[in-house]
Amino acid sequence: MRRTRLAPPPWFAHALRAQRGPVPWNAVLRGALAAGPLLLLAVLSGRTSLGVVAALGAMLAGINDRPGSRRTAVGRLGAPALAGAVGLLVGSYAGQHTGAVTLTLLLTGLGLFAGAVSATGPVASGAGTQLLVTSAIGAGMPLPEPGWERALLFLGGACWLLALRLALPTTAVNAGDYRFDGEREAVGGVYDAVARLLIAAGGPDATRRRVELTAALDHAQDALAGPRLRRYASSAAERRLHAQYAAALPLAEAATALAWAGGTVPARAAEGPRRLAVAVRTGDPTGPLPAPAVPDARSGPLGNPSAVPALRALHEALLHAAEAFDRGVGHALHTRRRTMVSLMSTAVGSAGREYGIRVALCFGTSLAVAQALHHARWYGDHPHWYWLPATAVFLVKPDLGPLASRVLCRAAGTVLGAVAFAALALLLPRPTGFVVLVAVCGALIPVAARHFAAQTAVVTVLVLALVMVGGEPGASWNRIAETLLACAIVLLVGHLPTLGQRGGTVRARLTRATEAADVYLAHVLGDDTSGDRRGRWVLRREAYRALAEARAAIDLAAAELPALARHSEGTGEVAGTLERLVDTTTACAVQLDDTGRLTPRHTDRIAELLGELAERREHMGSRTPSGRPVAV
Numbered sequence: 001m002r003r004t005r006l007a008p009p010p011w012f013a014h015a016l017r018a019q020r021g022p023v024p025w026n027a028v029l030r031g032a033l034a035a036g037p038l039l040l041l042a043v044l045s046g047r048t049s050l051g052v053v054a055a056l057g058a059m060l061a062g063i064n065d066r067p068g069s070r071r072t073a074v075g076r077l078g079a080p081a082l083a084g085a086v087g088l089l090v091g092s093y094a095g096q097h098t099g100a101v102t103l104t105l106l107l108t109g110l111g112l113f114a115g116a117v118s119a120t121g122p123v124a125s126g127a128g129t130q131l132l133v134t135s136a137i138g139a140g141m142p143l144p145e146p147g148w149e150r151a152l153l154f155l156g157g158a159c160w161l162l163a164l165r166l167a168l169p170t171t172a173v174n175a176g177d178y179r180f181d182g183e184r185e186a187v188g189g190v191y192d193a194v195a196r197l198l199i200a201a202g203g204p205d206a207t208r209r210r211v212e213l214t215a216a217l218d219h220a221q222d223a224l225a226g227p228r229l230r231r232y233a234s235s236a237a238e239r240r241l242h243a244q245y246a247a248a249l250p251l252a253e254a255a256t257a258l259a260w261a262g263g264t265v266p267a268r269a270a271e272g273p274r275r276l277a278v279a280v281r282t283g284d285p286t287g288p289l290p291a292p293a294v295p296d297a298r299s300g301p302l303g304n305p306s307a308v309p310a311l312r313a314l315h316e317a318l319l320h321a322a323e324a325f326d327r328g329v330g331h332a333l334h335t336r337r338r339t340m341v342s343l344m345s346t347a348v349g350s351a352g353r354e355y356g357i358r359v360a361l362c363f364g365t366s367l368a369v370a371q372a373l374h375h376a377r378w379y380g381d382h383p384h385w386y387w388l389p390a391t392a393v394f395l396v397k398p399d400l401g402p403l404a405s406r407v408l409c410r411a412a413g414t415v416l417g418a419v420a421f422a423a424l425a426l427l428l429p430r431p432t433g434f435v436v437l438v439a440v441c442g443a444l445i446p447v448a449a450r451h452f453a454a455q456t457a458v459v460t461v462l463v464l465a466l467v468m469v470g471g472e473p474g475a476s477w478n479r480i481a482e483t484l485l486a487c488a489i490v491l492l493v494g495h496l497p498t499l500g501q502r503g504g505t506v507r508a509r510l511t512r513a514t515e516a517a518d519v520y521l522a523h524v525l526g527d528d529t530s531g532d533r534r535g536r537w538v539l540r541r542e543a544y545r546a547l548a549e550a551r552a553a554i555d556l557a558a559a560e561l562p563a564l565a566r567h568s569e570g571t572g573e574v575a576g577t578l579e580r581l582v583d584t585t586t587a588c589a590v591q592l593d594d595t596g597r598l599t600p601r602h603t604d605r606i607a608e609l610l611g612e613l614a615e616r617r618e619h620m621g622s623r624t625p626s627g628r629p630v631a632v
């Protein structure tokens with residue numbers, strides 16, 4: 001008798017899943033040097049409350065500290081820090097000069113704004129989160145300093161961590177100017193991903209490796225395209241990195257076309273990208289690159305004539321890369337920044353409306369409940385009621401996983417952190433023991449970020465240590481009750497019908513991916529764009545990036561509870577068809593570069609995918625690509 005294996009539901013499986021990878025020792029060092037020393041200086045100077053606010057800014061900045069380049073870190077850490085300072089300023093003065101009802105309505109409106117803006121991207125999401133969290137803290141944590149001073153202290157703490165991020169090396173091995181070690185690692189990762197895709201071509205892992213290549217290109221593009229004072233790269237090291245990234249684009253295009261064609265690629269084809277990856281990271285010369293064998297078009301080792309143009313394209317791309325590495329002349333990053341109109345349309349569109357309403361409902365409800373408990377003296381003589389709305393903000397944030405998974409992890413992490421702190425509070429001397437505990441927890445945040453429950457536990461211990469140093473005793477058990485209450489509020493509001501269409505984020509990203517695929521297909525099949533390779537690379541990058549964002553939203557929605565997951569049913573199949581369409585479009589581009597004509601396999605596949613996409617999108621009630629006729 002065959003034994004049936006029961007699989008856990010997706011939301012529970014997501015709660016058990018943790019990220020893997022090496023310990024980010026550089027981030028651990030930054031975390032240890034951030035909040036703890038700031039709090040120590042304040043304690044030694046007798047101004048403890050100043051250190052609490054500054055350490056809070058450093059802690060929230062540490063939560064946003066992720067691997068990448070220094071340019072990326074400026075936006076990823078700086079924008080949320082500014083938003084947090086504004087939130088602390090608004091919350092401080094609103095809490096002092098308004099009543100409970102007015103304060104609740106004001107901050108609920110702020111939640112609607114922050115939620116809508118958060119839909120425009122990850123940096124905006126981090127900024128919106130800190131805006132709401134600090135507004136609740138400013139209104140609910142009474143401190144002797146005026147609001148403007150709190151905001152400056154918070155911003156100063158965040159800037160201290162940002163200064164550490166810019167000053168300290170980010171990788172263990174540095175070649176040349178260590179300021180660009182993050183960029184070097186990102187660009188080297190692109191060449192490694194190309195090599196892995198070439199090895200996987202013709203096998204079951206080809207699709208997964210192509211997705212990894214897209215992620216590597218997105219990461220490198222973000223690392224190189226961070227904020228800058230000048231329009232173009234000003235140093236030779238940075239210009240060389242731009243040239244090395246640009247040289248990877250035709251390699252990625254050829255590798256994608258080879259994976260689409262099927263068949264096994266010669267093993268030596270992956271050796272060239274591997275050597276280029278080493279050269280990027282070490283700064284050493286590439287040396288002679290082994291060119292892939294270009295077979296005869298009638299036979300070839302691949303057993304597939306349609307793969308021959310892609311193999312030729314790979315050969316040419318390797319020659320071009322070797323030349324680019326020698327010259328080191330920077331090129332454009334082949335990217336277009338989103339316009340303000342595009343960002344505004346996303347914020348007021350279906351995704352922004354849905355998320356904004358949900359954040360406003362969760363934040364507003366938690367504020368109202370917290371105010372009621374506060375006036376009912378739930379908190380006793382310590383009017384620190386900010387934990388409930390601040391917890392609700394983190395729970396409603398979809399970047400951290402499905403709703404049920406977030407709630408489960410948050411509850412478990414808070415209980416674990418509160419119990420651990422209660423035990424430590426009995427053993428540690430005050431206040432020096434708590435200062436050391438803050439430093440240790442700051443160092444653990446980058447490691448704990450691999451799982452939401454672990455991160456919650458570490459942050460809970462850190463915050464409890466801060467408020468204990470700030471003069472609020474016995475907060476651990478109240479925090480557990482408030483966290484469980486926030487979990488119940490967010491679960492209830494998360495399953496309420498909203499004014500907008502459910503699944504708005506998924507549908508908005510899928511629509512954007514469809515439009516990007518449509519533009520890319522039209523460009524490749526156009527009559528007057530055959531020589532515009534750089535324009536084609538821009539459109540290809542936009543199409544694949546939009547697809548990756550749509551796929552991430554779809555996978556997240558599919559892992560929700562059935563009541564929420566059903567609103568995005570069928571979107572995964574549409575995304576899969578779009579991915580195959582963009583892969584086929586890339587193969588068509590390589591074929592047209594080589595022969596100027598498409599084969600029947602290319603045209604038939606394009607027509608088949610357009611028909612399949614039209615059928616799936618019609619079933620969902622959405623628009624399809626234009627499906628322009630394929631000219632051969």
